[in-house]
Amino acid sequence: MGKFKGFIEFERTDERLIPVKKRVKNYNEFTIKPSEKKLKEQGGRCMDCGVPFCHSGCPLGNLIPDFNDAVYNNEWEKALHLLHSTNNFPEFTGRLCPAPCEAACVLGIISPPVSIELIEKYIVERGFKEGWIKAIPPKNRTGKKIAIVGSGPAGLAAAQQLNKAGHSIDVFERDSKIGGLLRYGIPDFKMEKHVIDRRLSILEEEGIKFHTNIEVGVDLSCNELNNYDSVVLCGGATIKRNLPIKGSDLYGVKQAMEFLTLQNEVVDGIKKTTESLNAKGKNVIVIGGGDTGSDCIGTSNRQGAKSVTNFEIMPKPSSERSEENPWPYWPFKLKTSSSHEEGIHREWSILTKEFIGDNSGKVKSLKTVEVEWIKKEGERPILKEIKGSEKLWPCDLALLALGFTGHEPDLVDKLNLQTDNNNQIVTNNYQTSVANIFSAGDMRRGQSLIVWAISEGREAAYQVDKFLMGSSKLETKENGDLPQVR
Ligand SMILES: Cc1cc2nc3c(=O)[nH]c(=O)nc-3n(C[C@H](O)[C@H](O)[C@H](O)COP(=O)(O)OP(=O)(O)OC[C@H]3O[C@@H](n4cnc5c(N)ncnc54)[C@H](O)[C@@H]3O)c2cc1C
Ligand code: SF4
Incomplete structure (x- = not known):
């Protein structure tokens, strides 16, 4: 345990942020590193609980109390080893x-977790700074070849693990650069892309081969996949949810991903300008x-929008956990992100009814109605429009951020994979209905999280x-084969 009663002595520290006025002038990350002393103290706040609920909260099963303790004791390289083990x-x-x-942190019951x-973050950043994070190519190769389709976090994690086991890995990505979402x-401004490149150069040094601008099923046929002993599909959940209402085909009604991708491509230098789709001077x-x-x-504010408004169909969540949503479950409470802090008008319980255009076919306003959610015991809440609450909002750019409905069907159909009624790929322990084809990440579980x-x-x-191989020495949550450090 870091520091006996450390949680009483030290208050929680979060990263300080560069002031809003300054940070919205560019697309850089805007966090300020806490001092080494503060970071150590934060490690010292951990109580090394007999039952560390933080473990169960983390999908990776990170060895949290152990690396907290190592940081408190100034053993940063050990902390890094623990972190990388999961x-x-x-x-x-x-x-x-x-x-x-x-x-899920136990401390969260009585004080900030x-x-x-x-x-x-600062364990791994210290690791890169000190040069502790190095390529570790496998000593022997098995002679087995594996194709990974998609290079988001799922594809990259699968690639590194399988390479570690000695297999030869080809990662295929249809975009011009590796990294997925x-x-x-x-x-x-949430993550500068050199952070991905820094890791990719290590993966390349370890022997993983990356092939960009190749769409599997189109540029590389499904027959060519037969050259591989196994295939792992990590193509993400890329089908965007639409809003099929009157006026949704007007100029200026756009999918959020088109808007975000273009800005990222401009920051990356592969596109010159966001002129074709940006928020400058617009009511967004x-x-x-x-x-x-x-x-x-966050992107609209950086591009210089005149106003930014956010509509959410659900009611405004409370600022605290409700009784039906106790610790250690994920708290469904009001979330205010750093982007919200940069300037936003937020509306809840509001339904978009229609986009209204001008004579040239451009969106000029948006019609809404307020809604209430009627709850009946044992039934799903029902949405009811409130009569007389219709309103028009000036709008020059409407961005649809309504989530994703799942993976693209083409490749899955070409490979004859079984899907269920919800069009999800049927898997058993990540194995699809075709024995040597596996799937992971958003493509398998639907839209989710990086972790x-x-x-x-x-x-x-x-x-x-x-x-x-018949057996595996790779670390997994299933076999609990994680380093014994406590
Ligand atoms: C705007 C946005 C912000 C987000 N912010 C966060 C966040 O802050 N924190 C968080 O935890 N999660 C966040 N998420 C969710 C997170 O990004 C995803 O859950 C995660 O990236 C899924 O990883 P993946 O590897 O399964 O798929 P993806 O990252 O989607 O990668 C899939 C890759 O497969 C490629 N591909 C697909 N089909 C083929 C094919 N046939 N051939 C070759 N390549 C193919 C795609 O081009 C893509 O590069 C965000 C998502 C979005 C959209
Ligand atoms: S639950 Fe919180 S206090 Fe307890 S071991 Fe995990 S991080 Fe430390």
Whole structure:
């Protein structure tokens, strides 16, 4: 345990942020590193609980009390080893994870939980700075070849694990750069892209081969996949939910991902300008909450929107946990992201009825109605429009951030994979209905989180290795084969 009664002595520290006025002038990350002393103290706040609920909150099963203790005792390299034993890419989760571990932290019952995500981020950053994170190519190769389709966090985690087991890995990505949504969905102000490149150069040095601009099923045929002993499908959940109402085909009604991807491509230098789709001087309405909606708000403010409004169909959540949603479950309470803090008008319980255009076919306003949710015991809440609450909102750009409905069907159909009634790929321990084809991440579980994608990539890798070799020494939550450090 870090410091006896440390949780009484030290208050929780979060990262300080560069002031809003300054940070919205560019697309850089805007967090300020806490001092070494503060980070150690944060590790010292951990109580090393007999039953560490933080573990159960983390989909990766990160060894949280152990690395907290190591940080408190200034054993940063040990902390890094512990962190890497369950998480291939803590630099992604340390920046982007909503931290279900913190929601489950026992300290959270009586006081702010341990700043687990902060500690995670600075362990891995210290590791890169000190040069402790190096390529570790496998000593022997098995002669087995594996194709990974898609290079988001699930594909990358599966690739690194399977390469570690000695298999030869080809990762195929249809985009021009590797990273999936980390690269072209998530804005740079949440994670600068050199963070991905830094990790990719290590994966390449370890022997993983990356092939970009190749869509499997189109540029590389399904027959060519037969050259591989196994295939892992990690293509994400890319079908965007639409809003099929009057006026949704007007110019200026756009999918959030088009807007976010273009800005990321401009920051990346592969596109010159966002002129074809940007928020400058416009009344922007973002329809839908969640990470995608929040990222649209941050991007609109950086592009110089005249106003930014966010509509959410659900009622405004309370600022505290409700009785039906106790610790250690994920708290469904009001979330205010750093992008919200940068300027937003938020409306809840509001339904978009129609987009209204001008003579040239451009959206000029949006018609809404307020709604209430009628709850009946044992039934799902029913939405009811409130008569007389219709309202018109000026709007030059409407961004649809309504989530994703699942994976693209083409490749799955071509490979003859079995799907269920919800069009999800049927898997058993990540194995599809075709024995040597596996699937992981958003493509398998539907739209989710980076931490789940990494976890699924790791677990699928273990199953593939076992399938090819009869047994596997890869770490997995299933065999509990994690380092014994306590
Ligand atoms: C705007 C936005 C913001 C988000 N912010 C957060 C956040 O802050 N924190 C968080 O935890 N999660 C966040 N998420 C969710 C998170 O990004 C995803 O859950 C995660 O990236 C899923 O990883 P994946 O590897 O399964 O798929 P993806 O990251 O979607 O990667 C799939 C890749 O497969 C490629 N592909 C698909 N089909 C083929 C094919 N046939 N051939 C070759 N390549 C193919 C795609 O081009 C893509 O690059 C966000 C999502 C969005 C959209
Ligand atoms: S639940 Fe919180 S206090 Fe307890 S071991 Fe985990 S991080 Fe430490």
